Amino acid sequence: MIVLGIESTAHTFGVGIVTDSESSFILADERAQYIPKQGGIHPREASRYMAEKAPTIVAKAFEKAGVRPSNLDAIAVALGPGLGPCLRVGATTARALASYFKKPLVPVNHAVAHVEIGLKLTGLKDPVVVYLSGGNTAVIAFVEKRYRVFGETLDIALGNLLDTFARETSLGPPYVVNGMHVVDRCAEQGKKFLKDFPYVIKGQDVAFSGLLTAALRAYKRGVDIHDICLSLREIAYNSVLEIAARCLMHTKKKEIMLVGGVAASPILREKFQAMAKKYNAEIGVVPPQYAVDNGVMIAWTGLLAYRSGIVIDPIKAIIRQRWRIDEADIPWR
Amino acid sequence: MEIESPTLKKLLEEEAIIVTADGVKRLHILSDVQLITMGAEAYIYKAKFMDIDAIIKWRFPKNYMPKDLDEIIRRNRTELEAKMLWKAHSLGIKAPIPLYIDLDEGILIMTFIQGHNFRDIANIIDVDKLCNIVKTVGIYTAKLHLSGVVHGDLTTSNIIVDNDSVYLIDFGLATISKRLEDIAIDVHIFFRSIESAHPTIEEIAKRCFIDGYKQVVGEDRLRVVLKAVENIRLRGRYIAARKLRTEWGF
Numbered sequence: 001m002i003v004l005g006i007e008s009t010a011h012t013f014g015v016g017i018v019t020d021s022e023s024s025f026i027l028a029d030e031r032a033q034y035i036p037k038q039g040g041i042h043p044r045e046a047s048r049y050m051a052e053k054a055p056t057i058v059a060k061a062f063e064k065a066g067v068r069p070s071n072l073d074a075i076a077v078a079l080g081p082g083l084g085p086c087l088r089v090g091a092t093t094a095r096a097l098a099s100y101f102k103k104p105l106v107p108v109n110h111a112v113a114h115v116e117i118g119l120k121l122t123g124l125k126d127p128v129v130v131y132l133s134g135g136n137t138a139v140i141a142f143v144e145k146r147y148r149v150f151g152e153t154l155d156i157a158l159g160n161l162l163d164t165f166a167r168e169t170s171l172g173p174p175y176v177v178n179g180m181h182v183v184d185r186c187a188e189q190g191k192k193f194l195k196d197f198p199y200v201i202k203g204q205d206v207a208f209s210g211l212l213t214a215a216l217r218a219y220k221r222g223v224d225i226h227d228i229c230l231s232l233r234e235i236a237y238n239s240v241l242e243i244a245a246r247c248l249m250h251t252k253k254k255e256i257m258l259v260g261g262v263a264a265s266p267i268l269r270e271k272f273q274a275m276a277k278k279y280n281a282e283i284g285v286v287p288p289q290y291a292v293d294n295g296v297m298i299a300w301t302g303l304l305a306y307r308s309g310i311v312i313d314p315i316k317a318i319i320r321q322r323w324r325i326d327e328a329d330i331p332w333r
Numbered sequence: 334m335e336i337e338s339p340t341l342k343k344l345l346e347e348e349a350i351i352v353t354a355d356g357v358k359r360l361h362i363l364s365d366v367q368l369i370t371m372g373a374e375a376y377i378y379k380a381k382f383m384d385i386d387a388i389i390k391w392r393f394p395k396n397y398m399p400k401d402l403d404e405i406i407r408r409n410r411t412e413l414e415a416k417m418l419w420k421a422h423s424l425g426i427k428a429p430i431p432l433y434i435d436l437d438e439g440i441l442i443m444t445f446i447q448g449h450n451f452r453d454i455a456n457i458i459d460v461d462k463l464c465n466i467v468k469t470v471g472i473y474t475a476k477l478h479l480s481g482v483v484h485g486d487l488t489t490s491n492i493i494v495d496n497d498s499v500y501l502i503d504f505g506l507a508t509i510s511k512r513l514e515d516i517a518i519d520v521h522i523f524f525r526s527i528e529s530a531h532p533t534i535e536e537i538a539k540r541c542f543i544d545g546y547k548q549v550v551g552e553d554r555l556r557v558v559l560k561a562v563e564n565i566r567l568r569g570r571y572i573a574a575r576k577l578r579t580e581w582g583f
Contacts, residue, residue, distance in 0.1 A: 141529075148529040154518075154568055193401040201506060203486050203522030234399050241397060246373040250452075250490055250530070274397035279371065326529075 001073045002027070003306060004061065004097075005299025008090030009082025009110045010135070011041050013050040015061040016295030017072075020303055025120075027065035029296045030057045038173070040163075047085035054093050061295070069101045074311070076106040076302020078113060080323035087319040095314040104311040106302040110293075111325035114286075115140065115147060116304060117297035118259040122284030126255065128247045130240065130272070133260035133292075134159035137206065137240065139247045140325060142333060147325045150250065151204030151243040159262045161208040161236055169219050171229075176264075179288070183229050184267050190230025194218065199235050204246050206239045237268050241275050248279055257284045264288040304332045336366060338391055340435045341378075349383055360384055374410075374505070375439075382432055382442050390414075392439030392505075407439035410505045415441055417504035420482055426473045427500045446502070448495030455489055455531045455538075463534060464541040466492070469499040471545025474519060478558075479550065481511045483519045488526035517561035520546075524562070 007014040017028040032053040034046040062069065077094030080087060098105035115129050129140040129147070137153040156164070162183045166172035171182040197214045200207040215232045219225060244256060256276050258269065269285055276283040290297060308331040336342055344363035351358045366380040366389070378389040392407040394400075411434065421428040429443035451466065458466075470492055477484060484491075485506030493500040508515065520542075527538045547555045 143530060144532050148532075150525075150529050154565065193399055195401075195405070199402070199406065202518045203488065203506070204525070205518075205522070234402055238398050238402065242373065249371070249373045250488065250526075271397040275395075278396070 001303060001307070002067060002071055003074045003076055003106070003299045003303040004072050005076040005078075005108065005113075005295045005297070005302050006058075006090045006094045007078050007110070007113075007293055007295045007298045008050055008054075008086050008093075009078050009080070010086060010293060011035070011046055012293040013053050013057055013086075013089065014293060014295030014298070015057050016297070016299040017061055017065040017067065018296060018299040018303060020307075026296055027067065028061040029294060030061040030064065031294060032057050039167075041083070043083040043085045046083065047089050050086055050089040054089060058093065058097070069097065069103070072101070072103050074104045074106050074302060074306040075101075076108050076298050076305070077317070078110040078298045079107045079317060080110065080320035082110060082319075082321060084319065084321050087321065091317060091319050095317055099314050104306065105314050105317055106306045106310055107312045107317060108298050108301045108305065109323055109325060109328035110298070111136070111138075111140075112147060112328050112330065113297040113301040114259050114291075115257075115325075116301040117290050117294075118257050118284070118286040120300055121286055121290055122257055124255045124257050124282065124284045126253055127257040127284065128244060128251060128253050128255065128281075129257050129259060130244050130263070131260045132158050132240065132258070132262035132268075134163065134262070136260060137208075138325075139204065139240075139243050141247060141251045141253060142330070143251065145333070146328070146330055149324070149326050150247040151206065154202065154205050154207040155209040156212065158208065158236055158240060159260075161212050162233075162262070165212060165215055165229075165232060168216055169225060171225075179264060179266070181262075181265055183233055184265060186226055186229035187233045188226075190224075190226040190228075192224070192227045192230075193234070194223065194227055194231040197231050197235050199239060201239055201242055204243050204250075206243055208236060211235055233267070237271055240268075241271055244272070245275060245279060248281060254280070255282045255284065257286065259286045259291055261292045263291050308332045337393075338438055338440065340438045340440055341366070341389065341391070344433075351383070363389075372503075379445060380442075385432065386445035386447075387432060387442050388429060388445045390441045390443070390505075408436050411439045411441050412436055413507055414504045417482060417507040418443065420480070421473075421477065421501065421504065424476045424480055426476060427498055428504070429500070429502060446493050446495065446500050448493045448498070448500065450490060451492035451494050451499075452489040452530060454494065455534060460537060464537060464544075465497075466494055466499050467538045467541040468545035468548075470501070470523070471542040471547075472549055473499070473501055473545075474523070474542075475546045475549035478516045478519070481509055483508055483510050483515045485519065485522075487519050487523040489530060490526075513557065513561050514565075517558055517565055520558060520562045521565045 001020045005016045011034045014031040034049040075098045131138045137158040139151040163175050166182045198210040347362045364381045369379050370377045375390045375392045415431045431443045433442035491503040
């Protein structure tokens with residue numbers, strides 16, 4: 001079975017082609033990433049960029065995979081969650097391909113895809129999933145047919161916290177240099193742990209906005225930025241570790257999987273490894289290349305869904321900007 | 334089994350002399366220590382403390398945390414938990430009774446409660462019993478809230494059921510607050526633990542909780558709290574209702 005998947009939820013337009021054979025899993029993995037000249041992602045600019053790149057990326061994927069559209073069994077597309085204008089580019093591309101080549105169209109939830117590609121690549125069976133990216137901070141576990149959110153941020157995401165702090169203090173952009181976040185790097189020279197920063201855990205949820213405010217205030221007061229970076233990072237990372245540990249104990253699962261762009265942080269990974277050891281759990285980290293947005297994860301999840309009979313009429317395949325992971329059915333598990 | 338904590342080691346060796354009308358008894362302050370579980374932040378042991386069935390909660394040092402932060406958190410939570418347990422008792426809420434505390438090491442010893450963890454039985458007990466238990470939890474929660482305490486971790490794992498008695502445990506994340514926001518988060522956390530771990534009983538559990546809560550605070554206050562809970566829920570990621578609100582301006 002060969003499935004093509006299209007990703008366009010935020011800054012990356014990606015096309016992946018995968019098969020269900022173990023020996024040649026990924027046939028193509030083409031991406032184009034929109035990098036803003038300054039500030040964050042502007043949805044209109046990002047979608048314009050994607051619309052320009054889409055035809056080339058699709059053509060490249062077919063070329064790389066050495067398959068023709070007629071060889072495909074299905075076409076999968078991430079219909080959400082994400083930025084509306086960007087999602088529409090992917091959805092339009094997918095609908096066009098599916099109707100023109102008369103192939104079944106498979107709707108995929110972007111967050112589910114992050115989890116599924118992680119399971120495929122780490123070989124974990126039933127982990128507590130820690131999903132950390134620019135826009136997401138969530139602890140997720142599979143219970144009763146769905147991926148359920150055990151804890152999440154009540155305000156801003158972890159990646160958002162680090163990026164915003166870096167931006168406001170001129171540490172970035174770029175936010176990640178040589179695989180390390182600028183806040184992580186700045187924290188290396190931190191010596192003193194600042195005591196007045198809020199550490200907010202509410203049940204299984206975290207909240208970072210107060211921490212961001214406290215850090216920025218300290219910066220304006222002229223406190224050493226390295227100390228601020230250190231305190232900010234430790235509090236932010238450890239509150240995520242704590243809710244992950246809570247979920248681990250609550251669900252009695254024995255594995256932890258780190259996924260999403262922020263999961264690439266080597267410091268965060270070390271901490272999780274130490275924590276997993278303490279709790280006797282196995283840890284799996286999704287390789288950075290597939291921890292960020294890509295078409296392969298959409299194709300793979302589309303393949304799983306298609307095998308379980310999930311298809312959508314192109315006319316009904318409209319995007320869902322706010323499609324929560326726990327609203328997606330997972331019949332293949 | 335190896336006990337790593339110096340305080341616990343010392344208690345295991347020390348003896349107490351108990352004088353009663355029947356005579357004099359010598360016994361170890363602590364004995365029969367058995368690890369029963371590892372919680373999210375602490376080791377939980379069952380033991381005999383001065384001949385009483387007890388639970389030892391040891392917030393162990395976390396090597397993945399900076400030492401300063403770890404110590405502050407362990408100390409604060411241990412102290413707060415003991416205080417909050419007393420507070421709960423003064424309100425007529427069934428909870429463990431604190432027996433011994435060591436803040437430097439993060440140790441709290443309290444009475445052992447015989448019974449089932451609600452999380453393990455929630456999906457198998459019959460509906461009436463389920464409703465009664467959750468209703469009691471609603472009453473407890475409302476009583477705490479009225480006197481300015483939020484539990485902070487009101488999940489199904491933190492409820493113990495022994496025949497007809499319902500106990501609340503784990504006050505480690507409790508705070509003193511009368512802010513509507515904090516109160517609503519308490520209720521939100523309970524609802525979410527039901528939704529995520531027991532989706533099949535979601536409707537009845539929520540209804541009975543609300544019943545119990547209303548019994549204490551009254552209809553008007555309940556409405557205010559539930560409205561705040563709804564607002565918190567809408568703050569989560571990718572909520573469809575929020576989109577409508579922003580698009581249509583209501």
